[in-house]
Amino acid sequence: MAAVQLEGLARHYGEREALGGVSLSLEGGQSLVVFGPNGAGKSTLLRVLATLLRPHSGRVRVLGRALPDEAWAVRGRIGLLAHEPLLYRDLTALENLRFHARLHSVAQARVEELLARLHLRQRCGDPLRTLSRGMVQRVAIARAVLHEPELLLLDEPRANLDPAAIELVDPLIGATSRRTRVITSHDPARGLAEADVVLGLRAGRPAILRAAREVTVAEIAELYR
Amino acid sequence: MRRTVGALLRKELLIELRSWQSVPGMSLFAVTTFVVFHFALNRSSVDGDLAAGILWVTLLLAAILGVNRLFVADAEEGGFDGFLLAPVDRGALLLAKALALLTYLVALELVAVPAFALLLLAPSLTSTLPSLTGVLALGDVGVAVIGTLVAALAVRTRARDLLGPLLALPLLVPIVIAGARASSPLLALPAGQPAARWLATLGLYDLLFGLIAYALFDFLLED
Numbered sequence: 001m002a003a004v005q006l007e008g009l010a011r012h013y014g015e016r017e018a019l020g021g022v023s024l025s026l027e028g029g030q031s032l033v034v035f036g037p038n039g040a041g042k043s044t045l046l047r048v049l050a051t052l053l054r055p056h057s058g059r060v061r062v063l064g065r066a067l068p069d070e071a072w073a074v075r076g077r078i079g080l081l082a083h084e085p086l087l088y089r090d091l092t093a094l095e096n097l098r099f100h101a102r103l104h105s106v107a108q109a110r111v112e113e114l115l116a117r118l119h120l121r122q123r124c125g126d127p128l129r130t131l132s133r134g135m136v137q138r139v140a141i142a143r144a145v146l147h148e149p150e151l152l153l154l155d156e157p158r159a160n161l162d163p164a165a166i167e168l169v170d171p172l173i174g175a176t177s178r179r180t181r182v183i184t185s186h187d188p189a190r191g192l193a194e195a196d197v198v199l200g201l202r203a204g205r206p207a208i209l210r211a212a213r214e215v216t217v218a219e220i221a222e223l224y225r
Numbered sequence: 226m227r228r229t230v231g232a233l234l235r236k237e238l239l240i241e242l243r244s245w246q247s248v249p250g251m252s253l254f255a256v257t258t259f260v261v262f263h264f265a266l267n268r269s270s271v272d273g274d275l276a277a278g279i280l281w282v283t284l285l286l287a288a289i290l291g292v293n294r295l296f297v298a299d300a301e302e303g304g305f306d307g308f309l310l311a312p313v314d315r316g317a318l319l320l321a322k323a324l325a326l327l328t329y330l331v332a333l334e335l336v337a338v339p340a341f342a343l344l345l346l347a348p349s350l351t352s353t354l355p356s357l358t359g360v361l362a363l364g365d366v367g368v369a370v371i372g373t374l375v376a377a378l379a380v381r382t383r384a385r386d387l388l389g390p391l392l393a394l395p396l397l398v399p400i401v402i403a404g405a406r407a408s409s410p411l412l413a414l415p416a417g418q419p420a421a422r423w424l425a426t427l428g429l430y431d432l433l434f435g436l437i438a439y440a441l442f443d444f445l446l447e448d
Contacts, residue, residue, distance in 0.1 A: 054447075075309075075311065080310055082303065086303035087303070087307070090243040091236070099232055103307075
């Protein structure tokens, strides 16, 4: 069964088409990497898959459920790492994660485990607004994987992370996590390395949709020209 | 549901305790307004209808400040999305936000009512305070429910600071009227008892908007 299945997906913001004619199928455990310049529709695609935006036309099935009608059935099975960390600045990392753990009925021990794995224990009692962007990104990653989601939606997941932090987060959100992943990226080399399927968007429309092994770095670079 | 409401309410109160964005502003506004009334009316004391009117209008306007801030952290920091991604009943957010606003209103009144008694009120509140507390509580429930509904609607628009009060004030007018009429005998010289029909009006209005809010809230959170 396909984990993500799209047929003619379209989404508008007022008169402007943000996404149109997107059709693809992604098997469970595979990684789809989405490339495209700013405003190409990458984040909109993630938000539709996350059930936060309704598709305006086309068919969307996520984890076997049709969206938006059965969104309630998949919400707890999706982990979204968006541009914004979806965390409260006045709360500490620990308070933010405990809050999300309660919403997802996750044991508090999982919070402790993630804080330790992401080397956040020392600063977990400080308000988020006092942490560096890299640390906030690590907390956001902990939030996204807290409930062991089957589908990970990752919007430029390594933004603001130094090489050491990337090593820390990779077991949680990288290929070895064995989760189905939809990742947006601006880094052709890294993106291609972790993709099974590549989607290149230009002005909301698919310009590339092929298996990653058939796509070259030059082709992706062309999207940005 | 109870667990979710508890988590949401705890988060709301923690954020308020850290940022002090609502209650101090609301309280300061109320006290300042009483001082302005004190000088504008050129009277050292008021009672009856005038006292009830001043108290309820001031509390209403101070409450609007809290209503306007109610969803700001969620909208600006992505809390809405974080909540919407969780497999929980969305009615929990309505209940938690209304309870948070109710807490802010109680905190406001803990400052505003003594300040009112000190700055403007002629009769002593000693004997009528329990009854006044009951009337205020009925009004607070209505303000909390309507305020939450309006705030959820306004926060997703660009003109939320304008839209919030514009939508809330007409809906809250019946609460001010019923609240002021019910409290007027309590603030009169000599003090009387609140009329049952105004208490019933407040109760019914609370119930009506509780049901409307429950029916509409899910829809307001949708894209």
